[in-house]
Amino acid sequence: MIQELDLQIVGMGGTGAFGNDVSQLAGLLRNGEVKPQWIEMQKSDESARVPVFKAAVRGVLKQYISPRQARRLDSFSALAIYAACSCLADAGVKDDGDKSRIGLVLGTGFGPVETTFAFFEDLFVDGDWAASPTKFSHSIQNAAATQISLLCGIADVSYTLNVFELSFLSGLPLVNDLLQRGIADYVLWGAVDEVSPAVAYCYHRLFGDIPATMTPLDFRRQTAIPGEGGAFFLIGRSGEDHPGCRGKIRGLACGEVQRGIPGEICSKPRVILGADGHRCTGQWYAKIMENIELHGVDVLAPAVTYGAFPSGSALALATGLGMNAYGWRDFALWQANPDGAWLWLQVENA
């Protein structure tokens, strides 16, 4: 069943290995290339080089917050703050403007993994008594949402959501509800994940040697390169047309691949897949493609520009909006998880 929606996207911002301007994502996907960094790993008697897609926001945070505030942020919150602030700026929301009617819905798959590891590190080095209250409180999943509320002044409804690959899109019904019930006039909706050396190590151990290039549309191959970043979108109700509107969200559907995919959502001619080089989800994208290829669609998998991380579909949405410059008037975004659950989003570009 399709949930018909009538929401407008009035601003977007984000970050990733591609840089700090999400409006460039579509161009990079069409005409550019983003290369991963390589991390050297030495554990026990094994060594490895693991590619990662790292974002770099420390140098640009000062556009939005003071150097002192920026210094105090952990890497996860820094990504989230940059993505949120750049989105608000894109929407024309001024730093000192009224934000009292803006809600916040943030998805993340892994949450603040660096800070969680740092919390443990104190215990390993100095013993249990050395647990840091600051690191503990910053390791809580909603720490980044808290920082957005404190530093950006977004202090209305606040949610942090976690369902790995579905963390971003699963928040949309909540966003819609908050807007339709008039709880908020706008909702800052986004998702963020960070990559840490421990995450990269897990990729190496779970998947062996990782190729230097992702091929996410080759669904049978494991080519995921761990990445990080995120994006936020300022969402408002339609009917209150905003001059900076980037697109309109028209529908959402969810289901399970093995139960079949409704034909009515398979006929959209332009498709963005959340496929990111993981074979465990690739098998389900392959099934989805069996349905939608019948209609001769144009398909993109933009994860090659930012890497593999659970909430990457936020950047996939930004890519689709940017495809406006290449004649895409609308598109469908598909996201699957390893169990075969899927979410489908229908968007019209402005």
Add this chain to the structure above:
Amino acid sequence: MTDGSAAVLGIGVCCRAGNSEAEILNYQWRGGESPRLPRRFSYAHTRQTPVFEFDSLSWLPQYSDDELLLTTRFWLYACEQAIADAGLAVEDLCRQRVGVCMGTTVGTAMNNESFNRAYYAGERAPMAPITRYLRSNPASAAMRYFGFSGPQLCVGNACASGTDALGIGLSWLRQGLCDYVLAGGSDELCRVTYGGFLSLMNTAEGECRPFDRRRMGLNLGEGAAALLLCRDPAGAKGYVLGYGNCADGYHPTAPHPEGKGLKIAIQRAIADSGISSGDICLINSHGTGTVENDRVEGKVIRECFAQVPFISTKGYTGHTLGAAGALEAAFTIWHLNHGEIPGTRGFEELDPEIGVAPVREPQKVEGSVALSQSLAFGGVNSVVVLAGREYGS
């Protein structure tokens, strides 16, 4: 239903106080038991604070060939109990659109100590904890285990997560996204939360004393609660009438001193439910026993509901974090249905700074509508309006 409420068809729970309505109410009427030092793990610290930990986990099934996090197994147990309590079979539900929305703090955190310790030491780190974590997202695990195909979500709003999950589940039903929702929360006790709360200096060395002048902190607990919600009131054991959320935007861990966000969350929940504040006959407070939480929450209750009896049930279960809001919603519905509330275990002496006292001894409660409220790290406040089975009749 034509109004905006959701019927609670079944309730499943597990916590230190028991694993069923009868066990838990009996435990509460008996006055409960004291917390004790954790047995499942040790923590080397000069301060040792007691917890409400399960005596044994022999009652808890494995549920999967994959090893799952304890939090996830608690959640699956609570969901199974809720379905059974509703008199439904999983096979029947699988033919409908069923969503799962739950709150947790531990169930989605990549915080396995054995992996991190080996990784830190430069050793070959075990991967089993990582694959277990990746397979254990409680919402996804429930979808997989039961074979549901509706929306799925874990809420990571710290200690308000369970209440938020109920509110989001309600919104899914109102939007027509599914026919049924399993909504609630789950969390296990572990060294990370134990050590983290010790470091914050807000766990009590004895029993927690919610709202008491001498309160010194909280007792951690563990458990889960799942409420099977749908729009059709036939067979309802209670109702979720409305919900509100609001952040303080004040401090990373402390509540706003005037309870700014909590007051707005209460107003929103009442407006959303279509009742008036005069209909409320009971408040199940967050009431952790920490100095700041109880001071702020008590002050808001005094300002907004001076004549309404309120209780904290943390003295029976400990603070179960992501499960707390869901467990307390379950208790509240049961209390309304029985027309009686237990006393606030641990409370003895009025705090003049708060100026109101929770119910101290068991007493009758008249009415059918109650609030259950949660205050969380990050300044998140969530409130749900609940009703007993007699509501509207």
